[in-house]
Structure formats: structure tokens, C-alpha cells
Amino acid sequence: ILPILYLITPTYYRLSQIPDLTRLANTLAHVKKAHWIVVEDAYHESQRVLALLNQSSITYTYLTKRESKKARASNLKGVSQRNAGIEWIRQHHIPTVDGVFYFADDDNTYSLELFEEMRKTRKVSIWPVGFAGGRAVETPKVENGKVVGFSAWSPEREFAVDMAGFALNVKVLFDHPNMKFSYNTENSFQETEFLQQCCTRDDLEPLADECTKILVWHTRTENPDMGFVKPQDVK
Numbered sequence: 071i072l073p074i075l076y077l078i079t080p081t082y083y084r085l086s087q088i089p090d091l092t093r094l095a096n097t098l099a100h101v102k103k104a105h106w107i108v109v110e111d112a113y114h115e116s117q118r119v120l121a122l123l124n125q126s127s128i129t130y131t132y133l134t135k136r137e138s139k140k141a142r143a144s145n146l147k148g149v150s151q152r153n154a155g156i157e158w159i160r161q162h163h164i165p166t167v168d169g170v171f172y173f174a175d176d177d178n179t180y181s182l183e184l185f186e187e188m189r190k191t192r193k194v195s196i197w198p199v200g201f202a203g204g205r206a207v208e209t210p211k212v213e214n215g216k217v218v219g220f221s222a223w224s225p226e227r228e229f230a231v232d233m234a235g236f237a238l239n240v241k242v243l244f245d246h247p248n249m250k251f252s253y254n255t256e257n258s259f260q261e262t263e264f265l266q267q268c269c270t271r272d273d274l275e276p277l278a279d280e281c282t283k284i285l286v287w288h289t290r291t292e293n294p295d296m297g298f299v300k301p302q303d304v305k
């Protein structure tokens with residue numbers, strides 16, 4: 071039987087939110103046994119997001135969690151939302167069921183093959199990410215099936231990987247009941263600080279043909295050109 075895939079997506083209101091989520095929903099509609107955990111950085115659910123989720127065929131959970139002032143002041147993105155997502159899994163996943171979780175930001179571009187690759191994750195898996203870290207691709211260096219280093223921004227990080235470049239088996243959340251994203255770090259160290267709580271480099275399972283294929287891109291949506299219309303007028 072296929073392991074269930076939990077896809078945790080932090081999201082927040084801006085003009086491109088619904089278009090970005092529409093594109094992601096269209097992608098996830100093709101993924102079998104996916105459970106989309108959408109966590110909005112807000113106090114209340116948004117009717118537009120709710121309508122989009124209801125129209126899609128995807129199994130979903132919609133949560134809201136406002137980012138803390140402290141995290142926002144340090145320019146952290148998505149911390150409270152991702153933590154709310156993993157806490158939901160801890161509370162609702164049936165531990166005897168095999169499952170994998172992944173952080174799918176709302177504006178990235180995901181190939182369908184990526185989801186089938188990550189389903190293989192026994193503990194922690196890793197793969198290249200296009201357009202991350204100020205280069206065409208950030209990738210783990212693989213020798214004889216093992217990750218031996220990184221071609222990435224700040225490769226001295228224990229895990230020099232973008233949020234889009236790894237997945238974990240849900241059993242890790244139960245083996246490490248306190249693991250979560252930190253509010254006391256810089257945004258670019260979120261991934262490594264998270265993974266250091268549960269794993270060593272030696273644990274890494276390189277996917278995507280030994281990290282030779284790019285299956286996800288850290289794309290970013292440009293703010294729409296509103297000409298002379300002020301965004302607050304169209305909200």
C-alpha cells in the first residue's frame with residue numbers, strides 16, 4: 071500500500087495568493103493519497119481559500135495560525151504555520167499507517183514525479199532544488215549512494231538544503247516529539263536547524279536518480295502590476 075503524503079503549505083494573503091494556490095491545487099489533484107494541510111498566516115479562515123479547497127478534489131485540512139511578532143520581526147517566513155502543520159500530524163496521524171510529510175510552499179513549481187519519489191522516504195530524503203540559494207540549482211553531492219556534501223549556499227551547514235528539498239517519514243515526528251522549527255534563527259538556517267533535531271548527514275536518502283534530476287523549482291511569483299490602482303482598493 072502507498073504511504074500517505076502530508077503536504078504542509080504555509081500561505082498568506084497577497085494578490086497572487088489565490089492564483090498561486092490554484093496552480094498548486096491543480097498539481098496536487100494528480101497526486102494519489104495526498105492530504106493537503108494548508109496553514110494560513112491569519113486569525114481567521116479566508117472564504118476564497120476555503121472555496122478553492124472545497125472545489126478541488128484533494129483531501130485537505132485548513133488551519134489558521136498567525137505568525138508570531140518575534141518571527142516576523144526576524145524576517146522568518148512560515149515558521150508558525152509549518153509548526154502548526156506538524157503538530158496537526160502528531161495529533162491526527164495513526165502511527166501504524168506509513169506516511170511521509172513535505173513542506174510545499176505555495177509559490178514553488180512541483181513535478182508530479184517529485185511526489186512519487188518522496189513517497190519512498192524511510193527516514194529523511196533529499197534532492198536538488200532549482201533556482202534556490204542564488205544559483206540555477208542547489209544540490210547534495212552524492213557518492214556511492216551517500217550524501218558527502220552540498221553544492222549550495224553556505225555548504226558548511228549540516229543540511230544545506232532549501233525547504234523544498236527534503237521530506238521526512240512521519241515516524242520521525244513521533245520519535246522526536248519536541249522537534250519543531252525554531253524562532254531563534256535566521257530564515258536561511260531554518261532547514262538545517264530543523265533537521266539537526268532528528269538526523270545526521272549519514273541518514274540522508276538521496277532521491278531523484280541520486281540527485282541528478284531537478285523535480286522542484288523555487289519559483290517566486292512577481293507581484294502583479296496594478297498600474298495606478300492601490301492594492302487596498304481591490305481587496
Ligand code: UDP
Nearest residue numbers: 079080081082111147148151175176177290
Ligand atoms: N508565508 C507566510 N507568511 C508570510 C510570508 C510567507 O505564511 O508572512 C509563506 C508563503 O506563503 C510561502 C512560505 O511562507 O508558502 C515561504 O514564503 P515565500 O514564498 O514568500 O518565501 P521565499 O520563496 O521568498 O523564500
Ligand code: MN
Nearest residue numbers: 175177289290
Ligand atoms: Mn516562495
